[in-house]
Amino acid sequence: MLSILGRNTNLCDRLSRRQFLTIGGLALGGAALPNLLRAEHASGVNGQGKGIIMVFLPGGPPHQDMWDIKVDAPQEIRGEFAPIATKVPGIDIGEMFPRIASAADKFTFVRSVVGATGDHYSFQCLTGQHNRNQPPGGWPALGSVLSKAYGPRDPAVPAYVGLSPRMGHMPWADNGQPGFLGVAHAPFTPHGEGKEDMVLQGITLERLDDRRQVLASFDRFRRDVDSRGMMEGLDAFGQQAFGILTSSKLADALDVDKEDPALRERYGRGFNHNRDDGGPRLLDNFLIARRLISSGVRCVTLSFSRWDWHDRNFIQGREDMPMLDQAVSALVEDLEQRGMLDDISVVVWGEFGRTPKVNEQGGRDHWPQVSCALLAGGGMRHGQVIGATNRLGEYATDRPVHFQEVLSTLYHSQGIDIEAATFPDLQGRPQYLVDHSRFGPMRELV
Numbered sequence: 001m002l003s004i005l006g007r008n009t010n011l012c013d014r015l016s017r018r019q020f021l022t023i024g025g026l027a028l029g030g031a032a033l034p035n036l037l038r039a040e041h042a043s044g045v046n047g048q049g050k051g052i053i054m055v056f057l058p059g060g061p062p063h064q065d066m067w068d069i070k071v072d073a074p075q076e077i078r079g080e081f082a083p084i085a086t087k088v089p090g091i092d093i094g095e096m097f098p099r100i101a102s103a104a105d106k107f108t109f110v111r112s113v114v115g116a117t118g119d120h121y122s123f124q125c126l127t128g129q130h131n132r133n134q135p136p137g138g139w140p141a142l143g144s145v146l147s148k149a150y151g152p153r154d155p156a157v158p159a160y161v162g163l164s165p166r167m168g169h170m171p172w173a174d175n176g177q178p179g180f181l182g183v184a185h186a187p188f189t190p191h192g193e194g195k196e197d198m199v200l201q202g203i204t205l206e207r208l209d210d211r212r213q214v215l216a217s218f219d220r221f222r223r224d225v226d227s228r229g230m231m232e233g234l235d236a237f238g239q240q241a242f243g244i245l246t247s248s249k250l251a252d253a254l255d256v257d258k259e260d261p262a263l264r265e266r267y268g269r270g271f272n273h274n275r276d277d278g279g280p281r282l283l284d285n286f287l288i289a290r291r292l293i294s295s296g297v298r299c300v301t302l303s304f305s306r307w308d309w310h311d312r313n314f315i316q317g318r319e320d321m322p323m324l325d326q327a328v329s330a331l332v333e334d335l336e337q338r339g340m341l342d343d344i345s346v347v348v349w350g351e352f353g354r355t356p357k358v359n360e361q362g363g364r365d366h367w368p369q370v371s372c373a374l375l376a377g378g379g380m381r382h383g384q385v386i387g388a389t390n391r392l393g394e395y396a397t398d399r400p401v402h403f404q405e406v407l408s409t410l411y412h413s414q415g416i417d418i419e420a421a422t423f424p425d426l427q428g429r430p431q432y433l434v435d436h437s438r439f440g441p442m443r444e445l446v
Contacts, residue, residue, distance in 0.1 A: 049340075049343045050298070050343045050344070050345075050413070050414045050415065051146075051293045051297065051298050051299060051300075051343065051344045051345070051414075052142060052143070052146070052298070052299045052300075052344070052345045052346075052347070052378075052410055052413075052414065053289045053290070053293060053299075053300050053301075053302075053331070053344060053345070053346045053347075054125065054126070054142070054143075054299070054300070054301045054302070054346075054347050055286070055302055055303075055304055055328065055346070055347070055348040055349075056122045056125055056126075056164070056172075056279075056301065056302070056303045056304070056349070056350065057303070057304055057305070057307045057324075057348065057349065057350035058120075058122070058167070058169070058172035058278040058279050058303050058304075058305070058306055058307060058308070058350065058351075059120065059172070059278055059306050059307035059308030059309070059350065059351075060120075060307055060308060060350045060351055060352040060353060060354060060366060060367070060371065061307040061349075061350045061353070061354070061371075061372070062079075062307070062309065062313060062317070062353065062354040062364050063111065063353040063354065063370065063371050063372035063389075063393065064077070064078075064079065064353075064354070064356060064389075064393040065079055065081050065094055065096075065313070065314075065317055065321075065354075065364075066093065066094050066096075066097065066321070066372060067093050067094065067109040067110075067111055067372050067374065067385075068109075068111040068372060068388075068389055068393060069081060069082070069083040069092065069093070069094050070356075070391065070392065070393050071083060072391050073356070073391055073392050073393065076357055076358050077356045077357055077358070077392050077393065079313070079314060079358055080314040081094045081095050081096060081314065081317065082094075082095045083095065084097075084098060084101050085101070086100075086101040086102070086104035087101065087102055087103060087104045087105050087383075088104045088105055088383045088384070091104055091109065091383075091384075091385055093109060094321070096317060096318065096321035096322055096325060097321060097324075097325040098325065099325045099326060099329035099330075100325050100328060100329050100374075102329075103329055103332065103333065104383060105382060105383035106332050106336065106341070106376055106377075106382055106383070107332070107374055107375065107376050107382055107383070108374070108375040108376070108380065108381075108382045108383075108384055108385070108386060108444075108445060109372070109374060109384075109385045109386070110372060110373040110374070110375065110385075110386045110387055110401050110406070111372055111385060111386070111387045111388055111389055111396075112370060112386065112387025112388060112389060112396035112397075112398065112399055112400050112401050113349065113353075113370065113371040113372055113373050113387075113400075113401050113402075113403065113406070114369070114370055114371075114396055114400040114401065114402055115402040115403045115404070116351060116352040116353075116368035116369075116371060116403070117130050117131070117132075117351075117368065118352060118366060118368035119131070119171070119351065120169060120171055120172065120308070120351060121171035121172065121174065121351060122164075122171065122172055122173075122174045122175075122176075122301075122303070122351065123139075123171070123174060123177075124351060124403050125349055125350070125351060125403070126141040126142060126143075126174070126176045126177075126301065127139040127140065127141055127142070127176075127179075127407070128402075128403045128404040128406065128407030128408070128433075128434050128439075129403075129404070129434075134179070135180060135425040135426075135429070135431050136180060136425045136426040136427045136429075137179050137180025137181075137182075137425050137426035138177060138179035138180060139177075139179045139180075140176075140177065140178050140179035140180060140181040140185065140423075140433075141160075141175075141176025141177055141178070141179070141187070141301075142176070142299060142407060142410060142411070143159070143160035143161075143162070143175075143176050143185075143187055143298070143299030143300075143301060144160060144176060144177070144178040144179065144181050144185040144186065144187070145181070145185075145411070145416070145423075145433060146159060146160065146298040146299050146414060147159035147160045147178075147181075147184075147185040147298065147299075148178075148181045148184075148185045148423065149414075149416060149421070150298060152296070152298075153296035153297075153298065154249065154295070154296040156249045156250060157249055157250050157253070157292075157295050157296040157297055158187075158188040158250070158297065159185070159297065159298045159299070160176070160185065160186070160187040160188065160297070160298060160299045161187055161188050161189070161190065161292050161297050161299070161300050161301075162175020162176060162187035162188070162189045162300075162301045162302075163175070163189075163190070163191065163285050163288060163289065163300060163301065163302040163303075164189075164191070164279060164301060164302055164303040165191040165274065165279070165280065166191075167274055167277055167278055167279060167303075168274070168276065168277025168278070169277045169278065172277075172278055172279060172303060172306075173279070173303070175187045175189055175301045176301055180423065180424070180425040180426050180431065181423060187299075187301065190254055249295055249296075250295065252295070253288070253291040253292045253294070253295040253297075254288060254291070254292070256284045256287055256288055256291070259287060259291070263287070263330075263334065264284070264287060266326075266330045266333075266334075267283050267284065267286055267287045267326065267327055267330040267331070267334075268283040268323060268326045268327055268330070269282075269283055269284060270282045270283035270284065270323055270327070272284075274306075275305045275306040275320075276306050277306065278303070278305055278306020278307070278308065279303035279304055279305055279306060280303075280304075280305070281304065281305045281320065281323055283323060283326065283327040285302045285304075286302070286327040286328070286330065286331045287330075287331075287334075288300075289302055289331070290331055290334050290335060293340070293344055294338070294340070298414075304320075304323075304324060304327070305320045305323075305324075307320070307350055309354070309363045309364060310359070310361060310363040310364070310365055311359075311361035311362055311363040312361070312362050312363060313354070313358065313362055313363045313364050314362065315362070324348075328346070328348055328374070328376075331346060332346060332376045332377065335377060340377075341376070341377045342377065342378070342379040343377075343378070343379070344377045344378065345375070345376075345377050345378030345380070345410050345413045345414070346374075346375065346376040346377045346378075347373060347374070347375050347406065347410065348373065348374040348375075349371070349372065349373035349374065349406075350371065351371075352366060352367060352368040352371050353367040353368070353369070353370050353371035353372065353393075354366070354367050355367045356392045356393045356394050369394065369395050370389055370393070370394070370395055370396050370400075373401075373406060375406075375409075375445070377413075378409075378410070378413035379413060380409070380413065380445040380446065381444065381445055381446075382445075384444065386399055386401060386442065386444050386445075387399040387400065387401055399444075401442065402438075402439050404434040404435060404438075404439035405439045405440070405441070405442050406442070407433070407434055408433075408434050408436070408439055408440050408441045408442075409441040409442045409445055409446065411433060411434075411441075412441040412446055413446075416433070418432065418433055418434055418436045418440065418441070419436045419440070421433060
């Protein structure tokens with residue numbers, strides 16, 4: 001928060017100026033909530049009703065143990081998991097995912113994701129881009145793009161929410177950066193400092209209204225000289241912060257205890273702590289993501305567990321894969337029952353795959369040559385497999401799918417034309433979201 005040195009000056013309700021500057025996180029200029037929630041509207045499109053839920057699997061999930069079981073490979077490559085039939089004839093997936101198998105007509109299994117950098121980070125899944133040689137300001141995450149393109153649906157609910165908490169390896173904890181779109185479009189992170197800002201900390205609505213009046217009277221310092229847009233639209237952004245403080249909509253969406261207990265059990269509970277230096281195995285986050293989308297959030301990102309299994313690959317898989325199976329299948333089923341599945345796109349993936357050969361510790365090592373993804377919803381044509389790898393799961397032999405193609409498909413599902421839409425970087429140069437001449441939406445899905 002912003003601290004301003006000087007003598008304490010009493011305001012109209014007997015609170016000191018210093019107290020005013022820190023109450024509820026609404027400190028002038030450095031306010032946590034307003035700086036997270038400021039948003040702009042672009043003209044022409046509103047994306048009404050649409051949204052994205054991205055589930056990031058930190059560490060690189062083993063593609064050959066999930067959606068691409070290699071039954072003809074030697075044992076040291078095939079591993080311990082057997083394939084099972086799915087609802088769609090001719091499609092088999094790993095035995096740890098029986099619930100997803102029973103609803104395979106709602107999913108697309110991408111077995112040939114290529115283009116990974118080999119870095120342990122969520123950046124490429126969030127942007128489709130490498131983090132090297134970025135344009136001025138950096139590439140924006142997809143949630144920031146939706147925030148910029150459409151703005152918030154409701155002044156009491158941010159457009160973009162990230163549920164990943166701090167982790168031992170922080171590049172996995174990245175919920176997405178706004179890049180050259182400006183900090184107005186950064187994700188709101190209720191697991192971070194912003195969570196405290198949603199509660200009036202002993203302040204009545206009448207006293208909060210005094211804060212609003214005093215804020216309006218402050219000089220508009222640095223308003224026009226901040227090249228990153230930190231001060232842009234401060235008044236409107238502050239109003240959204242007040243909207244969240246005076247509405248229970250966002251807080252209610254985050255309060256999973258308000259949900260039907262039977263539905264909560266369908267999602268499962270998991271464990272509310274990080275796995276090693278990775279993410280939590282908190283299945284409530286999948287339900288919270290749906291609740292946030294239902295409340296008007298446009299994009300929710302979350303992480304699940306830690307998949308960097310250099311040892312005990314099959315032991316850890318037997319722990320985590322059934323939980324992922326339960327939560328993802330429940331999420332898709334829940335969206336469908338609410339009539340939301342055609343509008344909400346779901347993607348589950350990690351930063352790269354794992355080595356075909358199981359190592360001496362019973363694990364699989366890093367393998368950026370090919371990986372996998374799971375897609376659902378968004379009005380796409382599901383019930384199919386896209387791409388294939390060779391007999392040993394080493395590389396894509398059919399229909400390689402680049403990270404940018406997945407992002408292009410997600411943007412298309414939200415009504416964004418990646419061949420036409422550009423946004424200016426910090427030097428004012430128009431930037432496409434992806435290399436649209438090479439990586440358009442996946443023709444099999446749209």
